[in-house]
Amino acid sequence: MSSPGTQVHPLDEVRILDLFAGPGGLDVAAHFLGFKSIGIEWDQNACETRYAAGLPTFHADVSVMRETRFDEIPASVEVLAGGPPCQSFSVAGRGSGRAALNTVKEFIHRLVSGEDESRIDKDLHALGVDPRTALVLEPLRWLLKAIEMEGRDPYRVIVLEQVPAVLPLWDVYAQLLRSGEGRLKGVKYEADCWELKTEQFGVPQTRTRAVLVARLVGSGAVERPEATHLPFDVHRRRGNAAQAQMLPTGSAAERRWLSMAEALDAASALKGSSIDISRLRTGGRTKFFVVSNYGSNGNPKNRGRRLSSEPAFTVTGKVSRNKVYRSEADYEAERSDRFSIAESGVLQTFPHNFPWSGKDQAQQVGNAVPPRLGMHVLSRALRGTAPSNNELARSTTWPTVPGTTADELRAIGCGDQSRCPQDGHKATRTTRKSAP
Known part of the structure; x- marks a missing residue:
């Protein structure tokens, strides 16, 4: 090749x-x-x-x-x-x-x-x-x-x-x-x-x-x-345990969907990686949740949530507007983070070092x-x-x-x-x- x-x-x-x-x-x-x-x-x-x-x-x-x-x-x-x-x-x-x-x-x-x-x-x-x-x-x-x-x-x-x-x-x-x-x-x-x-x-x-x-x-x-x-149930009930905790271990678990934490952890471990998610780690474990920029069920104020142990929301051109929190305490205090362009690209399965260039890079990532x-x-x-x-x-x-x-x-x-x-x-x- x-x-x-x-x-x-x-x-x-x-x-x-x-x-x-x-x-x-x-x-x-x-x-x-x-x-x-x-x-x-x-x-x-x-x-x-x-x-x-x-x-x-x-x-x-x-x-x-x-x-x-x-x-x-x-x-x-x-x-x-x-x-x-x-x-x-x-x-x-x-x-x-x-x-x-x-x-x-x-x-x-x-x-x-x-x-x-x-x-x-x-x-x-x-x-x-x-x-x-x-x-x-x-x-x-x-x-x-x-x-x-x-x-x-x-x-x-x-x-x-x-x-x-x-x-x-x-x-x-x-x-x-x-x-x-x-x-x-x-x-x-x-x-x-x-x-x-x-x-x-x-x-x-x-x-x-x-x-x-x-x-x-x-x-x-x-x-x-x-x-x-496996498919991810986007209509899971709130308050239920994360799906990752409900799936069996062994061969069946190996085929479940890939989570945000797994993808970002794997990218950060690559040689010369441009991904650094140490800011999202607690006790040596990558753990966070994402609050969507979009509302759900027709209510613009009803922002959806995804745990780091789940797949990301659809990565759109507004991905940089999604807010990332390490804990509920950070959420209450409005201490939020954002995914970088490289991290957003990884959630789209672009290589960690893909050379995003020009302007409107978040839009480029979301359109791809x-x-x-x-x-x-x-x-x-x-x-x-x-x-x-x-x-x-x-x-x-x-x-x-x-x-x-x-x-x-x-x-x-x-x-x-x-x-x-x-x-x-x-x-x-x-x-x-x-x-x-």
């Missing part, structure tokens, strides 16, 4: 195209599985993190890239992956996308049927919903472009993820991909979609994602990734796909197997990336800033950071 920064051209043998790539959750997963990827990302801050991490990137708008720069995508790409922005579908947002689900389904069918895309774009604009809602159509548009463009082959594998509210749209995707109708020109896929809980794949956090996997007919059946851990979940999904989609124990073990530490590699990737992604998103470089240039 080549590491970021090795002496090969960054775009040689790229197999995976990651749309809406963010700081690199799926790309990090691909790296530890031994696959090279390239991402398209609109946000300059996320791009700076990607450059520092050695991840090939186009700083571009996904739609513009498809319309005017499609030929710049390496011909070696055979996997289309990505997670369109979820804000309009997320329960934490205003929900315009959720309200428009049936309408979006119609647009999916219209795209495949061959209707003029300019008419579709005009009708989408006329809806007056959050414009990010339309981005859920982009993976389909990229697939159709690859099928229709001379000299390109259809993507062999498609992997998409989003919030659970999008599952009905992925189901429509899957039905159409299996049909080969209209603009698909007889190209058929084996396709399926599911809701996956991140804590069941070793992520120390409760987060549910809607995942679609499709493979060209003849490439093998599509199988649901196999869970490696948890790499460990990505490893399970990509490995099952591309190889038909789960990631190996060795691959999972290696995924805790990111390789050092020379500054020259970051500069080379920046030249690829932002070399001609006129091609970057409008106002994408309006902010003051961030200082380059490399992994320690």
